[in-house]
Every structure is written in structure tokens, then in C-alpha cells.
Amino acid sequence: MLRLEVRPYRREFQRSLTTRHGNWVTREGAVVRLTDAASRVGWGEIAPLPWFGTETLAAALAYCAKLGNVVDAAAIATIPDTLPACQFGLGSALNALQHRPAAPWTPSPDQVCGLLPAGEAAIAAWPALWIKGHHTLKWKIGVQSIAQEQAILMQVLKALPATGRLRLDANGGLTLAEAKQWLAILAPWNPHIEFLEQPLPPNQLMDLIDLARRSPIPIALDESIATVAQFAQLDAQCPRQMVFVVKPAIAGHPDRLQAQLCQTRRPVVFSSALETPIGRSAALALARWSWDHGIPPRPLGFGVEHWFADRWNSLSPDALWTHLAL
Ligand SMILES: [Mg+2]
Structure with a gap:
């Protein structure tokens, strides 16, 4: 059994992003933390893009609330296909927890x-x-x-x-x-x-x-x-x-x-x-x-x-998590 915690975020663009879908000013999403019985942690992120056909952030948060504070691999595997950003966020957090990846890859x-x-x-x-x-x-x-x-x-x-x-x-x-x-x-x-x-x-x-x-x-x-x-x-x-x-x-x-x-x-x-x-x-x-x-x-x-006005890209997952609680 794994403890599930979710923290929503709002993030301002340096200047609004112009696409034909209009001006995009704020990126909204949620960071996911899974913790196992040995206190090991796996991080994931729910980053929906509703105009691409994903769920909204509100729908993702409602589903996570329904899952509750305790989940297992089976619950994550059965997140419905109507919630692809949730599937990725929780699925990648579970993978990180199970496979303990090496240091994150930075492309040149x-x-x-x-x-x-x-x-x-x-x-x-x-x-x-x-x-x-x-x-x-x-x-x-x-x-x-x-x-x-x-x-x-x-x-x-x-x-x-x-x-x-x-x-x-x-x-x-x-x-x-x-x-x-x-x-x-x-x-x-x-x-x-x-x-x-x-x-x-x-x-x-x-x-x-x-x-x-x-x-x-x-x-x-x-x-x-x-x-x-x-x-x-x-x-x-x-x-x-x-x-x-x-x-x-x-x-x-x-x-x-x-x-x-x-x-x-x-x-x-x-x-x-x-x-x-x-x-x-x-x-x-x-x-x-x-x-x-x-x-x-x-x-x-x-x-x-x-494109973002903040310094989040230099933060570790722990530091970002702490920041989101503020
Ligand atoms: Mg494109």
C-alpha cells in the first residue's frame, strides 16, 4: 500500500503564450507524491491540457480525492482512459518508486x-x-x-x-x-x-x-x-x-x-x-x-x-513540494 498526496500548483508564464487557442497566462497542474512503507518516495505530475482532449485539472483532482490517501498498483493501473494526465502522473510516480531511476537525464x-x-x-x-x-x-x-x-x-x-x-x-x-x-x-x-x-x-x-x-x-x-x-x-x-x-x-x-x-x-x-x-x-x-x-x-x-517567470526549474522535487505547501 502506498500513501498518495497531491499538491496543485499555478505557474505564471514570463509573458503569455500566444497560440491559436488564445493567450495562455497561467499553467495549472498538480504534483503527486507516493510514499511506500519504507518511506521511499516516488514523484509524479498531473499536467493536463484540456484543449488537447485531456481531463481538466478539476476532474483530475476530483479523481485523486476519490482514490483517497492510500493506493496500490492495481488502483493506478485502473485509472480510466478519460484521465490520461492522471494516468501519467500516478503511473510515473509508481515507476519512479519501483525502479529507483538513476539521476535524471539532462539532454544537451x-x-x-x-x-x-x-x-x-x-x-x-x-x-x-x-x-x-x-x-x-x-x-x-x-x-x-x-x-x-x-x-x-x-x-x-x-x-x-x-x-x-x-x-x-x-x-x-x-x-x-x-x-x-x-x-x-x-x-x-x-x-x-x-x-x-x-x-x-x-x-x-x-x-x-x-x-x-x-x-x-x-x-x-x-x-x-x-x-x-x-x-x-x-x-x-x-x-x-x-x-x-x-x-x-x-x-x-x-x-x-x-x-x-x-x-x-x-x-x-x-x-x-x-x-x-x-x-x-x-x-x-x-x-x-x-x-x-x-x-x-x-x-x-x-x-x-x-518561458516561466519563476525559478522552479532549479528546485529539487523536495524543495518544490515544500514550496507548494506555502
Ligand atoms: Mg504543436
């Missing part, structure tokens, strides 16, 4: 994709990320007009060193005509454009597949794939060259995600769901495990630490 900067600010700010922002060692950079599109964004992109592409790679992320915000227009603009820049991510919303899967079949620029899916079940379903349907973005923190039980990743033969990019260092360690451990088990490494979508 060139193993991490840097996140550029949206709009014109990208032009001034990329050199600092490059100097830090991020040679793959991500930029959100679909925020301004195509003409404005194309002009900004051309400035960045012409200035970027030859080994630089850009990922463009539309967060599902383009029309089919706009997606085709973008792919025509980008075609001459292959391979400097690593991929165009989620040009269309998830409900236009057949169009996304069609774009992927015709375009020299690879198409990546992100919003289309939140959970392990969606990964499995789309893995069977989508052409092999399509890139799948996996956010472990919202994918569900870590063991089930690992099993699914062992079966796939497509490019996979692991990405942050903007977790605290606790969720980040668990998600990165899963990425590292996958690289060691046949998934070819691609820069991780974890270049997001500088």
Missing part, C-alpha cells in the same frame, strides 16, 4: 529544439537560442497573415546557419488552401524546414494524410495525437513518413506508451506539455528510454524552460 542543447516567440520577435530571438546550442528551432504560424509570416520566415531562414533546422507549428489553424500555400512556399527550403506541424485540425485527418503524401516537406501531427490509444490508431492509418509528436505527460500510462513506441517505425518527436521539473524528468526519462529502444533521436520539444 543540440538534443533540444528551441522555441521562438510568435511573430516578428522571432527575428531578434533566434541568435540567442542558437548560441545556447539549439540548432533546431520552432516557430508558431497561423498567428498573423501568411504574407506577414512568410516575410518574417524568409528573414530567419536567410540568416540561419546552414545546419539550422526550423519546425513550423500551425496548431491546426490553417485552412486546406492555406496549408497548400504554405507547403508551396516551404518546398524550396527542404531540408531546412524539418516539418510543418499540424497544419489542419484533427478532424481533417484525410486531408492531412493527403498533404503528407504530396509534399516534400514532412507533415507532423501533434493535436491529432494526445493519448496512446490515438497514437495506435493513427499509426495504422498514416503514411510512414509522417512525424508524430508525443507529449508523454498527456499520453496516459507510461508503460503503455513505451509498449506502443516499441512497435512503431515512424519518426517521433517527444515534447513538453509545459510541466514542472518533476513531470519534465519523467517525460524525458521516457524519451531517453525510447531512443535506447529503437526510436531514432530527434531534437526534443523541451526548449521551454525560459
Whole structure:
């Protein structure tokens, strides 16, 4: 039997994060602590993204309250699939407790994709990320007009060193005509454009597949794939060259995600769901495990630490836990 404790958090962004889902000002989630009879501790984090189809934080906290203060592995294994962030938070805490992982893995900067600010700010922002060692950079599109964004992109592409790679992320915000227009603009820049991510919303899967079949620029899916079940379903349907973005923190039980990743033969990019260092360690451990088990490494979508106004990234799990009680 394990003691379950949950502490919710609210975390302010340095400046609000602009996506086509609107402005995101505060990240909310919860840290989970499991303690066994020998007083050993396993940490986990519930970091929901409701607009990706996960539960809300309120639903996650209500479920944890229903579980009570004492849980076992069977209770964690039977958290329903409608609560994928809970599955990950408690599942990774249990794994940490049972397998006693070595020191958390820290990827080198060139193993991490840097996140550029949206709009014109990208032009001034990329050199600092490059100097830090991020040679793959991500930029959100679909925020301004195509003409404005194309002009900004051309400035960045012409200035970027030859080994630089850009990922463009539309967060599902383009029309089919706009997606085709973008792919025509980008075609001459292959391979400097690593991929165009989620040009269309998830409900236009057949169009996304069609774009992927015709375009020299690879198409990546992100919003289309939140959970392990969606990964499995789309893995069977989508052409092999399509890139799948996996956010472990919202994918569900870590063991089930690992099993699914062992079966796939497509490019996979692991990405942050903007977790605290606790969720980040668990998600990165899963990425590292996958690289060691046949998934070819691609820069991780974890270049997001500088987006928060706090110093949590330098805190140990114990220190963060104490802070959350204040
Ligand atoms: Mg994305």
C-alpha cells in the first residue's frame, strides 16, 4: 500500500503564450507524491491540457480525492482512459518508486529544439537560442497573415546557419488552401524546414494524410495525437513518413506508451506539455528510454524552460513540494 498526496500548483508564464487557442497566462497542474512503507518516495505530475482532449485539472483532482490517501498498483493501473494526465502522473510516480531511476537525464542543447516567440520577435530571438546550442528551432504560424509570416520566415531562414533546422507549428489553424500555400512556399527550403506541424485540425485527418503524401516537406501531427490509444490508431492509418509528436505527460500510462513506441517505425518527436521539473524528468526519462529502444533521436520539444517567470526549474522535487505547501 502506498500513501498518495497531491499538491496543485499555478505557474505564471514570463509573458503569455500566444497560440491559436488564445493567450495562455497561467499553467495549472498538480504534483503527486507516493510514499511506500519504507518511506521511499516516488514523484509524479498531473499536467493536463484540456484543449488537447485531456481531463481538466478539476476532474483530475476530483479523481485523486476519490482514490483517497492510500493506493496500490492495481488502483493506478485502473485509472480510466478519460484521465490520461492522471494516468501519467500516478503511473510515473509508481515507476519512479519501483525502479529507483538513476539521476535524471539532462539532454544537451543540440538534443533540444528551441522555441521562438510568435511573430516578428522571432527575428531578434533566434541568435540567442542558437548560441545556447539549439540548432533546431520552432516557430508558431497561423498567428498573423501568411504574407506577414512568410516575410518574417524568409528573414530567419536567410540568416540561419546552414545546419539550422526550423519546425513550423500551425496548431491546426490553417485552412486546406492555406496549408497548400504554405507547403508551396516551404518546398524550396527542404531540408531546412524539418516539418510543418499540424497544419489542419484533427478532424481533417484525410486531408492531412493527403498533404503528407504530396509534399516534400514532412507533415507532423501533434493535436491529432494526445493519448496512446490515438497514437495506435493513427499509426495504422498514416503514411510512414509522417512525424508524430508525443507529449508523454498527456499520453496516459507510461508503460503503455513505451509498449506502443516499441512497435512503431515512424519518426517521433517527444515534447513538453509545459510541466514542472518533476513531470519534465519523467517525460524525458521516457524519451531517453525510447531512443535506447529503437526510436531514432530527434531534437526534443523541451526548449521551454525560459518561458516561466519563476525559478522552479532549479528546485529539487523536495524543495518544490515544500514550496507548494506555502
Ligand atoms: Mg504543436
